[in-house]
Amino acid sequence: MTDDVWSALTRGVLGFAHSRAGDLTGSSFKDTGSLLASLFDNSPAGTTKARLGTLKQDINNLSPLVQQVADAIKSKVDDAKTAVTNMANELGTDPFTIEAAGRAATELAYVLIAFDQALDLIADKLAEQEPAGPNHDANVTDIKAAIKGIDEPWRKPFRNLAGDLTKTFDALCQAVLGIDKAGSKIATQIAWSRPDKRLAFTLQSTSARQIGPLGFDGASVEAFFAYKTDATLGLALRAKLQAGLRNDKLLEKIIPGEAKTADTNAVAINLDTHDGLTFGEGKDKRLVLPVRFNFPGIELREFAIARPQGKDENSGRIDLMTTIAGKIGDVFGVVTEGGGVTITWTGGDSAIDVKPKPPPSTGVRINTGVVRGGGFLRYKEDTKEYGGVLDLQFMRFGITAIGLIGTDPFSFVVVIGVHFLPKIELSFGFTLNGLGGILAIERTLDSDALAKGLKDGAVGQLLFPENPIDAAPQILDRLAQVFPPRSGGFVVGPIAELGWGSQAGFLKARLGIVLSLPDPKIVILGAVQIGVPSADVDPKLRVVDIHAELLGEITPDFFLIRVSLAPSKLAGLTLSGDLGILIQWSGEAAFAISVGGFFPKYTPPPQLADLRRVAIELSPPVKWLTVHAEAYVAVTSNTIQFGGKIVVSADLDVASAKAWIGLDALFQWSPRFYFIFIVDVGIEVKALGHTIAGVAFHGELQGTKPWRLEGKASVDILFWTIDVPIGPEEWGEKDATVAETVNPLEIALAALTADSAWTPQLPAGSDMLVRFTESDLPLLVHPLGSLEVKQLVVPLETDIDRIGSSPVSVRRINLSSPKVGGHDAMAVSHSLDNFPPGHFIQQPDDQQATRPDFEAFPCGMKLATTKVPDFGGSVDAVYEWNTVFPHQTFESNRDKWILDAIARPVMRTSAVAAAQRLRGNPYQKVTRAADDTIGMVDPGLCQVCLKSDLKLVAGQPPAMTTTAAAQFVMANGAMEQALELVSLGVAA
Secondary structure (H helix, E strand, O other): OHHHHHHHHHHHHHHHHHHHHHHHHHOOOOHHHHHHHHHHHOOOOOOHHHHHHHHHHHOOOOOOHHHHHHHHHHHHHHHHHHHHHHHHHHHOOOOHHHHHHHHHHHHHHHHHHHHHHHHHHHHHHHHOOOOOOOOHHHHHHHHHHHOOOOOOHHHHOOOOOOOOHHHHHHHHHHHHOOOOOHHHHHHHEEEEEEEOOOOEEEEEOOOOOOOOOOOOOEEEEEEEOOOOOOOEEEEEEEEEEEEOOOOOOOHOOOOOOOOOOOEEEEEEEEEEOOEEEEEEOOOEEEEEOOOOEEEEEEEEEEEEEOOOOHOOOOOEHHHHHEEEEEEOOEEEEEEEEEEEEEEEOOOOOEEEEEEOOOOOEEEEEOOOOOHHHHEEEEOOOOOOOOOEEEEOOOOEEEEEEEEEEOOOOOOEEEEEEEEEEEEEEOOOOEEEEEEEEEEEEEEEEOOHHHOHHHHOOHHHHOOOOOOOOHHHHHHHHHHHHOOOOOEEEEEEEEEEEEEEEEHHHHHEEEEEEEEEEOOEEEEEEEEEEEEEEOOOOOOOOOOEEEEEEEEEEEOEEEEEEEEEEEEEEOOEEEEEEEEEEEEEEEOOOEEEEEEEOOOOOOOOOOHHHHOOOEEOOOOOOOOOEEEEEEEEEEEOOOOEEEEEEEEOOOOOOOEEEEEEEEEEEEOOOOOOEEEEEEEEEEEEEEEOOOOEEEEEEEEEEOOOEEEEEEEEEEEOOOEEEEEEEEEEEEEHHHOOOOOOOOOOOHHHHHHHHHHHHHEEEEOOOOOOOOOOOOOOOOOOOOOEEEEEEOOOOOOOOOOOOOOOOOOEEEOOOOOOOOOEEOEEEOOOEEEEEOOOOHHHOOHHHHHHHHHOOEEEEEEEEEOOOEEEOOOOOOOOOOOOOOOOOOOOOOOOOHHHHHHHHHHHHHHOHHHHHHHHHHOOOOOOOEEOOOEEEEEOOOOOOEEEOOOOOOOEOOOOOOOOOOOHHHHHHOOHHHHHHHHEEEEEOOOO
């Protein structure tokens, strides 16, 4: 039935569009003369009208000069008529399908495209008649705009529509919009956007309407036809809605992040040939009806109908959702949004499946005097994740908790903090404001996501956030980004908030130290806030309001600190910028300290690549003048970098001016002293968006042996721009200093012969072995281990050009095949360590500044045992063994068996006993009786044996419980000292 209704509606709309297209090709677009006459009759008096008249007369007189244009227009008219005929054929298809509707809409697009192209031909022909002159281009533009702005030819088919044709349409508009005789107004309301290739007409009500139980805060109906990409014909019902949740002051704060909004004109229902039936617009695709139902203490605020997106889009499912608000005076208020039911057409025995739909968000506020605050809970269906924020204040302390729980698969993270009210005084003005902790299971800590959010206050959002309920959605989104799910992940650590300035609280510092596994790293989180007169007062009242966020990271590979100034001000001046420290010892080792970033042509480590300049806004309190200053300084293992820029701008609407001066500098000292300056200065003046005058210079100076200058100067005057290249120019003597040649072989040999260069390596798994040595013994190497020799003065197996600034006599050092005891070593591998490449390899200056500070190079080798075994002399030894019972007196002690019964099984299950069994059991094949061998039985069983020969006591079962065995021993007290309990079933 749904398909039949949709097909009928689509066919009716297309039928109406076909009749209008037929009228267009039968009147205004009947032939070339009709089109020109229609344009001439509706053109205002002036140049365009006169030229249209001339063109029309020339075409009527069959003038050879315009015959080509007439033929081209006739071709477009014929194309439109053919499209109208084809459209009629598609509408006659039986049964009428969505595919036929799409083809019919495409034919309608061909009609409008042909009409559009015909107008372009006429406009271009009239533009050719424009005489040459200083205003030629402007006049041509005006003529083309005038031709394309004549709208009567395509409005004419919509005038004087028959009453029966628009009867239903008029009734709909009267009911929904309150507009009488809407059909007669179509011609004046229709609009054709030629750039967007969209034809539409809209009728809109001027006030709220009530239709039965449904209320509309204004509504509109739009019919449209778009053909820019896919030809699409459709109808859209728009409802002018107001945010219905904010009528009550208390409930305004229930659902956070949903402040009052202006009226919106949103699509409620859309029917078109491309997407079919859809509710709403945007990503939600839902229809929100401003339905209201009031009852004392409870209120139904909104009702929404939506088709799901994604994998369930065509599943036959519809979601019915509502928003319910409730309150008890000013003490308690609650709002739940989006809860309801899902209705799914299954087609099975039950046909319709109805399930509850959990509300995606619920908010609560409470104010009882003793307890005040609130909470926020949300559910994300796509990620199967619950999130919540709780903020409660009791008389002397407050609790803030933020958490996420993922259900498929399970994961969990919570950040909880307790505030002390008032703050706990420590000493010297310091206070303890709060304590808490972070715990995450099956989640990890994403340092990159946290680093990207530092400038937006990410740490402050997680550690003791201010107004957490109002910002709950943003806080939960941030928590999900920073702690993404990961199998086996675990994060834990304490957090605290400290203050200074006693109860005035000039400074607040939030600090957290967490351990993240399984990739081990320690992360330090910090957020510092400085406020004068206090960090606790409203930000608008603070003369000084500085926010800085810190991220520290200690991993097996590097140590990193990043500090970012979140939005801050100092006496009305805005401050921003970043600081970073990196010490990396694994991989491409690096060292860098930066305040505000790096030299533009320097490639920084990835961890510090996005540092912002330290900037201050020095603008006076006037809107038309701005002054911006920024700077940076950085130190790396081989460079010192600094720079800055000042920009002054003035904007008076019709005119503006800007002046700037900037300097960047880099100094490096290895392998030789080198520097580069970049200078950028200029000034420009604009009027009405065009540059009136300006001068600028951008250049680079390098030195010192030789000096080199390169740049460009430019001058702008009105419409002329003059560029003057400068250089490249070189002068001065080149660096001819020749350092003393060094022999890297001698340097490496001296380093390799040092005792510290040789290090024994124990075999894998031997960390539990204990070895006793004396200090005067030579270096000992385990027979199954290896021996490593390495030096850190010269890279091996690598072509080098120098050592520092000194040339080398030998470019490459290779280690030959090593021998152990005169025999070839069984295994050899290179040892690697980090060296600064610029210290040994000649590089261009630009590469010297951009390559990594350290790279791994061979520096030695690891040696294993020889391929040929080396035997010593034979030694004779006598093998004897005795069985003894240490510390056993065989004295009668009725309580001792209890301790033995517990201790012996423990001893037999120890790591030493397990290792002994792995090496073999010498008693494994010894028999006690015929076909009776010691075997493994169920754990926890034992047997009663004689201590003298460990034989089973006659008449006793081979396996019995410990309790039964103990009872047997106690019952035979005379034999107790000769009996022993032997535990069985111990697995190795």
